[in-house]
Amino acid sequence: MATLPTQAAAVIIGQGGIVGASVAHHLIEQGWSDLVGLDGAAIPTDVGSTAHASDFCYMTSHDRLTCYTTTYSRRFYEALGHYHRVGGLEIARVGDEARLAELQRKVASGKAFGTRARMIDADEAVARFPLLDPALILGGLWDPDAGLVVPRSQRVAGVLVERAVASGHLSVFPETPAVNIDVQAGRVCGVETPRGYIATPLVILTAGIWGPLPAATAGVALPLMPVEHPLMFFGPFEAFAGSGKEIGYPLLRDQGNSAYMRDTGDPRSTEGGLLEWGYYEPVEPRLVHPGDILSRERARLSPSMRDLEADQVAEAFERAVELTPLLGELGWDEKHSFNGLLSVTPDGGSLVGEAPEVRGLWLCEAVWVKDGPGMGKVLADWLTHGRPELDPCGIDIARFYPVQKTAHHALGRCREIAQKIYDPPVHPREPFESGRDLRRGPFWPREMELGGYFMEAAGWERAHGYAANEARLSDYLERVPERPAEWDARHFWRVANAEQLAMSDDVGMINLSHFAIYDISGRDAEPLLERLSVAKVGGDTPLGKGVYTHFLDAFGGVHSDLTIVRLAVDAWRVICGGDTGHRDLMWIRRRGEDLGLTRWHLEDRTDSLATLGVWGPNARRLLQGLADEPAGLDDARFPFATARELRLQGLPIWAFRISYVGEQGWELYVPFSYGLALWDRLFEAGVLPVGIETYANSRRLEKSLRLQNVDLLTDYNLVEAGLARPRVKAADFHGKAAYLEQRQRPQQPASLCTLVMEENHDAAGTPRFPVGQSPLLDPASGEVPIDDLGRRSYVTSIAYGPSLERNIALAYLPAACAEAGRTLLLEYFGEHYPMRVAAVGYRALYDPENLRPRS
Structure with a gap:
């Protein structure tokens, strides 16, 4: 057996499986060398999941990145001569109309994300698979590209390792487990094995079902x-x-x-x-x-x-x-x-990327055979170039907050995911049952008393509407359409739309305590945030000024959208969405380390500052009635996008005048200990509690506001998203060179457009209110529009806007289709609905001044 080297550019733990073999192959393909692969068993593995996997590959999925990795893997296996494309059949039994509808939804997702699945009738299903009892078949889905890795993925792993070793760029050591990952000062330094120590700055963990064990030796929690x-x-x-x-x-x-x-x-x-x-x-x-x-x-x-x-x-x-x-x-x-x-895993996604706890420890875990080569490419691209082709937000291990990776929480969520691997169909808004009541803001007791309809995001309990308002807002409820299709109505409460209408006539308050809030201060705080932000947040930016900005990756892709408020000469408050907050935190910390900036301090205020958004035409008048200094809320003294401290009946408030709902008002930040007192004062003054549905979905889309990781992605740029600023700041920032090049293009490959549904009744006359992501089709060809970079058009966000009485959607459209007034078709459960382009780029459809008089 070869002598174990004393150092390496990277060590792969779990080299014997298809994932480890794929990672090594793709790293070498991109110019890496001096790689060492370790496995506690044989290489290729004789004990891991790869050794007994069924090795079949279906292209169908409701997830864009999964469709990418699976179709890439299929092409990869075929190029090696190790794939038999026999096709794949998914059937619905007689009496299971819900399953047939789910197959229709899968076909639509396939069109959106680039697979070729189609619906077939019972006769064709039986003809393709004659062992079926024809009397039991209602219909089916046919995936022509599905097939089998042959003779086995275990053999493919062996072929990849053999080639990598023959290239001279990989040395492998079977029967050599990683006993310990050596971490010093938060960084990987090496790997200890029974045969000796390997010094390395990079460890890649591809150990599959054993992954949490070596991760734990590095102090990393792997929720698997x-x-x-x-x-x-x-x-x-x-x-x-x-x-x-x-x-x-x-x-x-x-x-x-x-x-x-x-x-x-x-x-x-x-x-x-x-x-x-x-x-x-x-x-x-x-x-x-x-x-x-x-x-x-x-x-x-x-x-x-x-x-x-x-x-x-x-x-x-x-x-x-x-x-x-x-x-x-x-x-x-x-x-x-x-x-x-x-x-x-706790959310069903793979675990890929650099571990939040340790620099230099990279993961490629919870990957099926059908995605092995694709995920190997994703990781190799990420390590080599700084990002993969598609936004990895759904697989990035940094998406989890630490509390979501505890053993108890991970166990409950993993059990739920295991229950839903195949059945029942998972609704796009499907809530988890386990791991609930994990993070509750101070307003939660009052929300419970009001009959809050709670959903969860990033561990936070968020009320989407309140049962108590169903009687209180009965007149408004009459203006909200019923949703007779159960799928459209599932996990949705009509009262939420009534709350929005009432807020727009008076004033409402929305619990925003899920915000991730980071206070950054010190001598290096300004250079750090300036280097990260597209907008100017330092320099002559006044104290109390809030700036909506973005963090870009090196290619000009949109990694984060957030708001930064200057608190002092050397202090800023960074406010992020709850779902994206932990990834933003890791981005800030790691870019600071990469820049060599050390004289800055970050205080996580997320669990100490609660937030209430108070909005509506009467927001100022109401708050002035409670303020110790009412004149301080006048427009001249408290202009838009500024923040200052004030007191409401003695309560200390940090108020930020900003709106995500298109109404006048403020975000009120208060220490948790004062939270109930603030809620009670506002409630007693007549402020209506409004659920997060208005903020996160319906009014957001009426205002054409974008959501990070959904409408804003690293594979699109700020100009395409309609969020490029009029001028580019003089100071350098991460991704500036790419951003400048993007701005200079005579025409963008795609534009994020706002569309409205012109007709929402299906063939049976039932009004539909689509949920989830659906493909858009050219009415003439019936094909999905594709831009010059190969990106397909699909609805990224969609919701019913009660103020406009329309289903409203956002979607990236190729330049040739991005024209106001143009009509496309949305496919939803096998039927097509006309969608008119109402705005190209950012333009709000909702204008309260023109919709109705102020009270």
């Missing part, structure tokens, strides 16, 4: 849980004898039964002559702590292959036999059936 996945084999199955095929029929998903099936081809092929049936337990999934995975010596088959108990699958197997009677006729190969282990 392995879950058992029953796999059963039946045979002999001789349909493809003599064909030489690794698989004969298409892949089959019966997700209404939380199951799938495939054949293993010619009995003389690698693992042929069987039917494989897999199942995900939707009620009581069996999670396994990584530390409880059996050792190789104790495991009957393999550490990642646990014994299968018949009661795990009894009911589901009976339903499987109904659908495919041949399963009941073939014998069950009990000896080779098992529970495979796979990784689940």
Whole structure:
């Protein structure tokens, strides 16, 4: 065995799996060398999930990045000659109209994100997979690009490692576990193994189901849980004898039964002559702590292959036999059936990026075989160039706040994700049941008394509306349309729209305590924030001035949108959205380290400052009635986008005059200890509690306001988003060179447009109120418009705007389509709805001055 090197440019822990092999391959492809791969078992792995994965790849997903990584992986496997594109079928059973609707929704997502899935009828489904009972099939989805990695992803991992080693850029050491990741002063310094120590500034963790164990040696919390996945084999199955095929029929998903099936081809092929049936337990999934995975010596088959108990699958197997009677006729190969282990995370997304706790420790965890090469490219691009092609916000490990990575919280959320791997269909607004009441602002008791309809974001409980207002606002409710389609109405409360209308006639208050608030001070605070921000926040910016700005990546992509208020000569308050706040925090800290700036201090005020937005035409008059110095709220003394301290009946308030809802008013920041007193004073004065739905969705879209990680992404620039400032500040800032180049283009490849739905009734005459992301189609061709950079047009945000009485959406459109008045079609559950471009770039559709008189 080769001698273990004493140093390396990077060490990959978990080299034997498809993810580790893909990471090494793509790093070398991008010019990396001096890589060392470690694995506690063989390379390629003989114990990890890659060794027993079913190896099938469906392109379909409701997630843009997943569609990207899966389609990339499919092309990668095909280029290697290790992919059999047999197609994939997903079926809905007779009586399961909800599943059929979900397949229609998947087809729409495929159009939005670049896959080729289409709906097929029952006859075509049975023709493609003749083992099905025709009487049970309602319809199906056909994915022509789905297929199987052949002969196995384990073999592909071996091929990639062999090539990498032959290139001279990778050295591998099987049976060499990483005992400890050495961290000094918050940075990776090396890796300890039983064979010696390797000094390195970079460790890449691709250890799969074991990932949390080496991560913990570095002091990093990795919120990942392995879950058992029953796999059963039946045979002999001789349909493809003599064909030489690794698989004969298409892949089959019966997700209404939380199951799938495939054949293993010619009995003389690698693992042929069987039917494989897999199942995900939707009620009581069996999670396994990584530390409880059996050792190789104790495991009957393999550490990642646990014994299968018949009661795990009894009911589901009976339903499987109904659908495919041949399963009941073939014998069950009990000896080779098992529970495979796979990784689940608290939100179902992969865990990729640099660990927040440690510089130099990068992760590529919770990745399925179908995404392995794609995620390897994502990580290699990120490490090499500073970002991947698509915004990684949904997989970035920094998306989690520390409290969301605790063992108790991760366990509950992982269990829920495991329950929903296949069934039931997950609604775009689906709330979690576990991990609730984790973060509650001081107003929460009053919101409970009012019957708040709570949803959760970033651990915060947020009321989207209040039951108490249903009687109080009955007149306004009459102006809010019913949502007869259950899917459109799920997790939505009509009273929220009534609250918005009432606020616009008088004054309302919205709980914004989920804001992430960071106070930054010190001699280097100004150079740090100036280097990060597109807008000028230092220099001659007056004290108390608030600036809406953005952080860009090196390519001019929009990484963050936030507001920065100057508190003192050397102090600023940075206010971020709750969902994006932790990623923004890590961006600030890491850019500061990279710039060598050390004389600054950050105080996290998120859990000590509560926020109430008070808005409406009567906001000033009402607050003046409570203020110790009413004149201090006059327009001349308190202009827009400024902040100052004041007192409301003696309560100390830091007030910021700004609006995200298109109404006059202020954000009021108060220490948690004064929160209830502030709420009570406002409530007693007649201020209406308004749910977060108005702020986050309906009024936001009436004002054409963009949301980071949804409408603002790193793969689009500020000019395309309609948020470029009139002038570029003189001072340098991160991404400035790219931003200047983007501004100088004679025409942007795409523009973020505001669209309104001209007609929202479906073929049955039911009014629809779309939720989630849907594709836009050219009415002439029926195809999704694609810009010059290959980016597809889809609705990024959509909501019903009660003030405008329209469904309103945001979407990036290619230059040729970005014309006011142009009509496109939105596809929603298989039907098409006309969408008119109402504004190109940023232009608010809602103007309170022109809509109705002020009271």
